[in-house]
Amino acid sequence: MEFPEEFKYTEEHEWVQVEGDLVIVGITDFAQDALGDVVFVELPEVGAEVTAGKAFGVVESVKAVSDVYAPVSGTVEEINEELPDAPEVINTSPYGDGWMIKIRVSDPAELEGLMDAAEYQAHVAEEH
Amino acid sequence: MIVGTSGLVLNEKLLFEHSDAGRKGYSLPALDVPATELPDGLCRQEIAGFPELSEVDVVRHFTRLSTWNYGVDSGFYPLGSCTMKYNPKVNELAARLPGLADVHPATPDHLAQGALEMMFRLQEALAEISGFGAVTLQPAAGAQGELTGMLVVRAWHEARGSKRRKVLIPDTAHGTNPATAALAGFDVVPIASEGVLTLAEVEAHMTDEVAALMVTNPNTLGLFETNIAAICEVVHARGGLVYCDGANLNALLGIARPGDMGIDVMHFNLHKTFATPHGGGGPGSGPVGVSAALAPFLPGPWVIQDGDRYRFAGSSESIGRMLAFHGNFGIMLRAYAYIRSMGAAGLKHATEMAVLNANYVRARLEGGYHLPYATRSLHEVVFSDRDLPNDCHTLDVAKRLIDYGYHPPTIYFPLVVKGSIMIEPTETESQETLDEFCDAMLAIAKEAEMNPDLLHAAPVRTRVRRLDETAAARQPRLRWEGVGEKG
Amino acid sequence: MRYIPHTRDDVAQMLGRIGVGSLEELFVEIPATVRLKRPLQLPAPLAEPELVRDLKALAARNATPENHVSFLGGGAYQHFIPAAVDQLISRSEFYTAYTPYQPEISQGTLQAIFEFQTLICQLTGMDVANASMYDGASACAEAALMAVRLTRRQRVLVSKALNPRWREVVTTYCRYLDLDVVEVGYGADGRTDLDDLAARLDGRVAAVIAGYPNYFGVVEDLAALARLAQGAGAKLVAGVNEGIALGLLKSPGELGADIVAGEGQSFGIPVSFGGPYVGFFAARMKDVRAMPGRLIGETVDRDGKRGFVLTLATREQHIRREKATSNICSNQGLCALTATVFLSLLGKQGLREMAGQNLAKAAYAREQLGRIKGVDLPFAAPGFNEFVVRTARPVKEVLAALEQQGILGGIPLGPDYPELADAFLVCVTEQHRRADIEVLAAALAGGAA
Known part of the structure; x- marks a missing residue:
């Protein structure tokens, strides 16, 4: 299972990649594995406001459904348009082509509260 | 002996692929009044793709489809929480008697006295069996009974000016419970159990915002909620009500009554406890029993006795109808026939044999499969796949059981046990059947060690093998898409 | 008892294997304080011939088309x-089966329901139909709630010419969900009053529900209702009171309905003093994830052979729990099968x-x-x-x-x-x-x- 060093993570199993005042968000390798084959993804619209800790989308497998939570507050700048038609990308490339949304961060201080890779790996080990 | 064996399996196309223009499978008398037409613009074109088949085509089609199914009449069907007992044949006759099947629901009461009397007798019998003050027969199924019960809970609170919005639901509950609570406008507060609910856990959560506690007793682990009376007292003392999911009533007939435990509302599943057939997914019937204080809120109308007559009556405080008419009368008739056939001693005997069977299966499989709870089981027992080797899981055991000729138990429920295998044999199965089934289960556990591929490949004797559910969900094909051409 | 196979010897042997001395011991977990200390007070059991006599006596006291x-x-x-209907649904592989959770041994039920879904789509002119609901009234209530989910609005307009018992069920379902149910009057010709509807439509309205045909047996101007409803951003729900009418009337789908909720009792199911019946429910494909009830989908098995499974189950109560699209758990399986056989014959x-x-x-x-x-x-x-x-x-x-x-x-x-x-x-x-x-x-x- 992969835990890329350059990302930050949430307790709810989202990853965050910081690019200036934008962040890219997806779900982790651990999350996609626990969920199984992803069959459906629901994303917010571009321009929507998201709030740290609140759900912004949904991923579904055949027998499970999970909300996806915003790691930070801000405005949705871009969404991965490919996902609705190819949700399996979340399984095959959770940290790459399976990215979900880009958020323009309203309060960069919120990034401080996120876990680094080692902390997240420990969190996963504890939860598993 | 392996019950499952291979035989002739017939293929069969979809109805629409059989269709041939000009065929028909019906006959109507010639029209004996002048033909009329709808005004312009109201009449549809011919329905594209609609089947055209002879009676023979239709009979063969559905007969073949039936052979791809497995029912209680085919063999042992130990689905936990579903109470797949034998469905007596005379009950089918009951529902088909023309004097009952052909009574229109709008028939004036005085011309439907037989139908009303049967409903009245069934209401009374269910009230006596459960210890409740009043029963409505209207809800169509367990989930609708639950909704009825929770709406009644809400109405009772509102009538007292109480705005309570929270409902406590233990982690062992059926999935319908939270969905139902939400549909009745409540917020769900999950609470933990340790096999059974503890008084301390309920006390910790029972605030003056809590409208009700929803329990299942015996719970989905097949365990009796031993603290139920004290729990009911605490909930009542703090102004709440206790709802009981009656799915598992088959463990209690003639032994104990939910109404006597302090429970305020419960739904029955006539299709479980009272032997009416499951029909491949319905119709069921979900009557609701309530304490006398809650009776005025039940959905009307219900049947009352008025001298030597029977009639429908209602209440101005009722939550209102749940269905267009009086409920699933045809299912009520079957349950009535069952209760009349069994009598009090017969019902109690059924419960005793159901509990005996579950404990016998437990004794035979213990050691072969991991048993997460050591408490004495009632009507069902839950094992898990924890000790299975070679990447063999509950799903593989279930599929392999099919090759042995059995319907699998309930799997992956309840959620509190990882990889759960929930077995409810019911009382209508003989020791011989249970032994054959347990032999199969133990043989499968051995196969998991020696030849796990058998489990991973299963089933192999069925018409279709494991199906691609992921593809079905990613690209939903929910109807036949051809337009009339022969397939 | 003829439904219970245990002999005295079986019971003794089984108790021995369990390791208890009596049946009573199996119930030790039930405290004495909540035990029933007397036999249930129920009428004495009837042998099969006595039961049949009792049932026939009840049957004799009802008015039916045989005597009226x-x-x-x-x-x-x-x-x-047609006689073939009851013969086929009496195959006990159909009627003694449970919900098709194990698709490999439930293909009969699954294919038949897939055919039912297709027939309902064809009749209603809609894209997608579910595996059925309890009856037309509860299907109509579920349609109202689906419209609320789709529009995130809180008001439901119900034509007064809709079956009054259906109206009551819609009201019951909406009772504690902070929704308004408002009636729209009917005009002198027996159809929903379009002026009254127009006056009541605004940005708060999630659904407009009208009968097709309505309770007076009258054919509504569904296209006009759809235009008005959709013009205000609301969904039009057509409540089909009498399924046979769809053999002749333009389909609600063709006339612009967003959701069709109907009663399928007319398709081969006896009136049976009010039930069991079968509600049908159809919608547009774009809204499929907001639909209540179970859905059967086509797929293939490991060998590439066509088969059918329950699908899109993440909408349902056992997975989505309190956020499910409905709490419905069953469908009216055997009644849906009845309708399928009936429609195939006709x-x-x-x-x-x-x-x-x-x-x-x-x-x-x-x-x-x-x-x-x-x-x-x-x-x-x-x-x-x-x-x-x-x-x-x-x-x-x-x-x-x-x-x-x-x-x-x-x-x-x-x-x-x-x-x-x-x-x-x-x-x-x-x-x-x-x-x-x-x-x-x-x-x-x-x-x-």
């Missing part, structure tokens, strides 16, 4: 049921022919009754197989007089519509012979009216 000429409809219809021609006979016989009855002094037919809009009759004499007396002649003349409208206290609803189907209609006309002309 009945013109009762109002949401439950007496249509001809087929393209038969359904149209049966619908045509209903239309013609009801029209003939209307004409015959309309000539009678003291009888008035208040609603002029085109109808299907039911119509409203107004009489000079009080309805109670008219129906009682008809009853004296072995006729169940219809359903009084007064209890549901005070303004129609002098009227009742008459239903005529293909089951009525011309002579039956003439008996009713003669009785009314002979003084009953």
Whole structure:
């Protein structure tokens, strides 16, 4: 299972990649594995406001459904348009082509509260 | 002996692929009044793709489809929480008697006295069996009974000016419970159990915002909620009500009554406890029993006795109808026939044999499969796949059981046990059947060690093998898409 | 007991294997304080012949078309049921099976329901239909809630000409969800009043629900209703009160409905004093994830062979729990199968022919009754197989007089519509012979009216 060093993570199993005042968000390798084959993804619209800790989308497998939570507050700048038609990308490339949304961060201080890779790996080990 | 064996399996196309223009499978008398037409613009074109088949085509089609199914009449069907007992044949006759099947629901009461009397007798019998003050027969199924019960809970609170919005639901509950609570406008507060609910856990959560506690007793682990009376007292003392999911009533007939435990509302599943057939997914019937204080809120109308007559009556405080008419009368008739056939001693005997069977299966499989709870089981027992080797899981055991000729138990429920295998044999199965089934289960556990591929490949004797559910969900094909051409 | 196989010896052996001395010991976990300390007070058990006698005695005390000429409809219809229907649904592989959770041994149920979904789509003109609901009324209530989910609005407009019992069920379901249920009046012709509807439509309205045909047997102008509803951003729900009508009427889908909720009892299911029936529910594909109830989908097995499975289950209660689209857990499986067999037998021609006979016989009855002094037919809009009759004499007396002649003349409208206290609803189907209609006309002309 992969835990890329350059990302930050949430307790709810989202990853965050910081690019200036934008962040890219997806779900982790651990999350996609626990969920199984992803069959459906629901994303917010571009321009929507998201709030740290609140759900912004949904991923579904055949027998499970999970909300996806915003790691930070801000405005949705871009969404991965490919996902609705190819949700399996979340399984095959959770940290790459399976990215979900880009958020323009309203309060960069919120990034401080996120876990680094080692902390997240420990969190996963504890939860598993 | 392996019950499952291979035989002739017939293929069969979809109805629409059989269709041939000009065929028909019906006959109507010639029209004996002048033909009329709808005004312009109201009449549809011919329905594209609609089947055209002879009676023979239709009979063969559905007969073949039936052979791809497995029912209680085919063999042992130990689905936990579903109470797949034998469905007596005379009950089918009951529902088909023309004097009952052909009574229109709008028939004036005085011309439907037989139908009303049967409903009245069934209401009374269910009230006596459960210890409740009043029963409505209207809800169509367990989930609708639950909704009825929770709406009644809400109405009772509102009538007292109480705005309570929270409902406590233990982690062992059926999935319908939270969905139902939400549909009745409540917020769900999950609470933990340790096999059974503890008084301390309920006390910790029972605030003056809590409208009700929803329990299942015996719970989905097949365990009796031993603290139920004290729990009911605490909930009542703090102004709440206790709802009981009656799915598992088959463990209690003639032994104990939910109404006597302090429970305020419960739904029955006539299709479980009272032997009416499951029909491949319905119709069921979900009557609701309530304490006398809650009776005025039940959905009307219900049947009352008025001298030597029977009639429908209602209440101005009722939550209102749940269905267009009086409920699933045809299912009520079957349950009535069952209760009349069994009598009090017969019902109690059924419960005793159901509990005996579950404990016998437990004794035979213990050691072969991991048993997460050591408490004495009632009507069902839950094992898990924890000790299975070679990447063999509950799903593989279930599929392999099919090759042995059995319907699998309930799997992956309840959620509190990882990889759960929930077995409810019911009382209508003989020791011989249970032994054959347990032999199969133990043989499968051995196969998991020696030849796990058998489990991973299963089933192999069925018409279709494991199906691609992921593809079905990613690209939903929910109807036949051809337009009339022969397939 | 003939349903329980255990002999005394079996019980003793099994107790031995379990390691307890008595049956009583199996119940040790149930505290004495909550035990029942007396036998249940139920009538003595009946042997099978006694039970059959008891049931026949109950059956003998009901009015049916065998001993009365009945013109009762109002949401439950007496249509001809070919013998093959009951024969096929009596295959116990169908009726003693559970929900098809194990698809490899449930392909019979699954394929039949897939066929049911297809037939309902064809009849309603919609993209997608579920595996069925409890009945037309609860399907209608679920449609209202689906419209609320889709629009995130909180008001439901219900035509007063919708079956009043369906209206009541919609109200019950909406009762504690902070939703308003508001009625829209009907006009002088018996159809939903479009002006009243237009006046009540605004940005708060999630759904407009109208019958098709409506409770008065009248065919609504569904296209106009759809235009108005959708113009205000609301969903139009067509509530099909009588399924046979779809053999002849333009489909609700063609006329622009967003959701169709209907009663399928007419498709081969006996009236059975109100149930079990089968609700059907159809919608547009774009809204499929907001639909309630189970769905069957086509897929392939490991060897590439076609098969069917329950699908899109993440909408449902066992997975999504309190956020599910409904708490419904079952469908009316066997009733949906019944409808599928019935519609297969009738087929393209038969359904149209049966619908045509209903239309013609009801029209003939209307004409015959309309000539009678003291009888008035208040609603002029085109109808299907039911119509409203107004009489000079009080309805109670008219129906009682008809009853004296072995006729169940219809359903009084007064209890549901005070303004129609002098009227009742008459239903005529293909089951009525011309002579039956003439008996009713003669009785009314002979003084009953």
